[in-house]
Amino acid sequence: MLVHRPGSFRRHAATALAAALLSVLTLTLPLTSAHAATTPARGSAHMGMGVLAHDGQDGTPNTGDATQTEGVDVSSYQGNVAWSTLWSSGVKWAYVKATEGTYYTNSYFTQQYNGSYNVGMIRGAYHFATPDTTSGATQANYFVDHGGGWSRDGKTLPGVLDIEWNPYGASCYGKSASAMVSWIRDFVNTYRSRTGRDAVIYTATIWWTECTGNYSGFASTQPLWIARYASDVGTLPAGWSYYTMWQYTSSGPTVGDHDKFNGALDRVVALANG
Template structure:
C-alpha cells in the first residue's frame, strides 16, 4: 500500500525484534500524503498496487462491495504504526500483509525498510489475523538473490507458527521516473531469471516458495508470458468486479487484490483483497512446512536372496533450519529391475529424531525409495532411489 520513504542503511539502523526476526528501522517522520507516480516517487514510496489504480475501470469493485471470500488488506509505511487492527478484525478482515522492504543495500544502492513494519506485522497478529510480509522488487537495481536476502533479513522470513503466511515478491509495473520502461529495462528472459533467483534464494532461506504478486498484463509483457512459476501461490492484482484471466502457468489465483484503499472506503487502510479458498486452505497456506529425506539407504548391497534387507533414513522438516520430524508415517516402495512400476512394500513411523528403519526379505534386484505423504502442517516428499543387487 501507500508509504513513507525511509531508506535504511545496514549498520546505521536500530534493531527491532519482530516475533523472533530482527529487522532494521531508522528515524522517520509522520505519514505523508499518498504518493503517486505523477507526483514523482522517492525511493521506498512504491507499494503493492501502485500500477493498478490508474487502469482501474469506473464502477470497479470497492471495499464496500467486497467479493465473496476471506477478506484481507495490505499496508505500508503510509498507514503508520497505529492501525486499528481490532476494528478491522471486527469488520471481517482475517489476513494482512505489510510491506517490509524494497530493493536491497549494495555498494551502489541503499535498500529500503518500512519503519512501521514491526508495529503493523505484530499488530495484525495480535488481532488474531494471519499475517505476512511483502517485498517490492527493483529488478534493475540488484540481483534477485540479493533482494531475497534483504527481505528475509528485514522481516520477510517465514516460520511455522500457524499464523505467518509465506513472504510475497511484489513484481509489477515500474512506478519510478527512472528512464526505464514498465519492465525496468529488462528483457523477458532476464526478468524470468531474476524472479527465479529471488524464489530460489527465498526457498533456500525459508523452505517456502514466495507468493508472487503481479498483474496479468505486466506478466505477459515483461516475462514473455512465462509459464514456469505455477507452483507459487499467486496474488493477482486487478481492480475490477472480476479477477479476470490469470497469467500463464497458473490455473487460478490464491488471492485477489480487487480494490485500493481510500478515504471513501470504510477505512483509509491499505488495499483490499480476498482469499480464493476456505478457512482450512488459508490455514494450510500459513502452516505447511517443507520436508525432505536425508541418508536414505537400502542394504547391504549386494545381498543374498532370502536374507534381511534394511531401508533406513531420516525425515526432516524446515522451519528456520532443518530438523528431524518425529512421529510421521513413511511409506516404502520397491521397483524390480526392468519394471517401471513402484510397488508398495510397507510403512514405518519415524522416531523422536525423525529416523526410521524397516526390514524386508531380499527377493529381487531393484530399487527402493521412501515417501512421506504429507500431513496438515507439512508438505509431502519423496526420496531418491537406491538400487540393491540381490544374488
C-alpha cells in the first residue's frame, strides 16, 4: 500500500519544476549563443556584405568589347593593403571605407586612403549607411568630417553612399520605401552642399527594388555603382540606363572586392575632376 507522507508532493513538484527549467535553459542558451555569433559587431560592415547571400555568386565578368578599368574597394576587414601589388596587377582606382553611421571610423583609413594615392591610384572614400540610427544629413556630415570630402586634385573621386542590406537587422532598416527615399535624399543633398559634388550611390538592384520601391529619381544626378556577383550586371535599378562602376566579386586577387569602371582610365579621371 502506497503511503503519502506530508510534504512529499511539494518536494516532487519542486524537483519537477527545476528539471523543466534546466531543460529550457539547456535548449535556449546554445541558440542564443549561436545567434550572437552570427550577428556582426557594429562598425564591421563593408560593401557587399549581403550581396553573396541575396544576389548571385562570384564569377568572371563578361564585359564584351567594352573598355573597363579595374578597381578595388577596401575596409578595415582588409587591414594594411599591399597597394603596390594591386597597382602592378592593373588596378588603377580604389574606394576606402571611411565611416559607418555616426559611431565608426576605419582605423586603417590612413594606410588605405593615402597608400592607394601614393602608388598612383585615383581613390575616394565611402560611407556605410545605417538609416535606422541617425538622419541622412547627420551621417553625410559625419562622413565629410571623417575622410569623405572631395578636392579638385584629379586624384580624388566623389564620396559614395553604400546603401544595402542591413547586416544588423531588418533588410530595410525598419523604413518604408518612401521613408528610405527621403533618408537617401537627405544624405545626397547634404553631401552636395558640403562638397559641391554628387555622391555616388552603391547598391544592388534587388535591395533597391525592395527598400525604395525601385525609385528612379536619383538617376539624373547620382552615378550608380551596382553590386552583383555574376558574369553580368543584370537589370539596373529604375532610372539608370548605365552603370558607372560594378562590384563583380568579393574574392579577387590580393584584396577581396574587385570592381570595373565602365570606361577607360580617362573617364575615371573625368569623374574625379567633376
